[in-house]
Amino acid sequence: MLYLSQLLGVSVTDQHDVHLGKITDVLTLASQVGRNEATYPTVMLIAGEEDQHWRVPYSAIEKHNHIWRLRSPSEQFVIPPQLSLQESSLQEEVSFAREVLDKQVIDLQHKRAIRVNDVCFDDDWRILAIDNSTLGLLRRLIPARLLGTRPKSVPLSLVLWSQVELIASRHPTDKDLADHTQIQLVPTMRTPSGHLAELHPADIATIIHQLTAEQGARVIERLDDETAADAMEEIDTGRQILILENIPPERAAIILQAMGPDEAADLLARMPEEQKQQFLRQMTPEESEDVQELLEYEADTAGGLMTTDYIVLNQTRTVQEALAAIRTNIQENDVRIAYIYCVADETEDESRPLGVVTLWDLLVAQPSQILQDLMETDLITVQPDTDPRTVAEIMAKYNLLAVPVVSAEGILEGVVTVDDALDVLLPQDRRRKPRRMY
DSSP: OEEHHHHTTOEEEOTTSOEEEEEEEEEEEGGGTTOSSOOOOOEEEEEESTTOEEEEEGGGEEEETTEEEESSOGGGGBOOTTSOHHHHSOTTEEEHHHHTTTSEEEETTTTEEEEOOEEEEOTTOOEEEEEOSHHHHHHHHSOHHHHOSOOTTSOOOEEEGGGEEOOOOOOOOHHHHHOGGGOOHHHHHSOOOSTGGGSOHHHHHHHHTTSOHHHHHHHHHTSOHHHHHHHHHTSOHHHHHHHHHTSOHHHHHHHHHHSOHHHHHHHHTTSOHHHHHHHHHHSOHHHHHHHHHHHTSOTTSHHHHOBSOOOEEETTOBHHHHHHHHHHHHHHHOOOOSEEEEESOTTSSSOOOOEEEEHHHHHHSOTTOBHHHHOBOSOOOBOTTSOHHHHHHHHHHTTOSEEEEEOTTOOEEEEEEHHHHHHHHSOGGGOSSOOOOO
């Protein structure tokens, strides 16, 4: 195998064995990162004396008698003097020397963040894997003649290139645009491979916690809205705030809006007032209103724990209509809840729950049956000022997946779901949602 560490700094000659310069970088297409098919470098960058540089396709260079030599005239690959090495590369390309080596990447197979100590290629130049082992680091620090063969006590740790997701370090600033050597364009501009989004949101959150807040922000903002929101909900609140601070406000508002109203409210409640209001203004009026309603409740209450994502339907609806409504709410609003709450008029802003029907009851009932005939009228409810631990105990006692929160007048205010109830029962240091600060 060939290793990046063994290529960087290696001398290259032209066809006539005249020294040109040294390999300074290897580039590949960003679109090939995270793909399962064979991936090859696009070019090598070679720097010579007196600001002479060459951009050479990997197929135009060969190793002959331990010497790297061009197969074609060097004049074909000259980079114009007015262009820097960075400017000569395209935005669709990944720089292994600047954007991969010594950087953290995501190991999709093992669902973790790892450091790249080296990159390996096969003899045909196909990019095989990244090397995360101690040997990969030693290979760069110790001359090959001293390192010798791989010691048996030093395991080789390779992660297939198809299982790697790159992490952007930051957005280019105006200063960076004037100083091309500072820009890391590709990971920021690159569309994610899609593999990361296929992980469970809790696994993505675990990876985020292994990264800096800035790196975590780059990962989150490149996910689709729904996946980004789901992953954010699994991240502890303190880290959530740092991530939002490192994401452009417009993108952060979109992610907040895609989160559950209760999760967004818990997050915004810990932000300074000015920052909180900025995000609320950037959200749609409907989403902003839901979140602001939840912000009015004290944190350590059922009201502070509940969400306004629930489904109410007229008790006169049929099972077929109810299932269609559930399907619509999942597709359009991502409302996934185990119960349907039956009311007299679902169009009213304030409704009194008359009964509840489980999703399982709907699945086994006849399509023409009326909800009124299926609903359980002996509702277990809590009030907005109920202690969260009491809410959790009630849900455990009656084996509920959600419990409605009703006002003193019997108006449905929201529901507390089982995941938030379980969070209350966890030790304080293991909760995702610390106490609100503001």
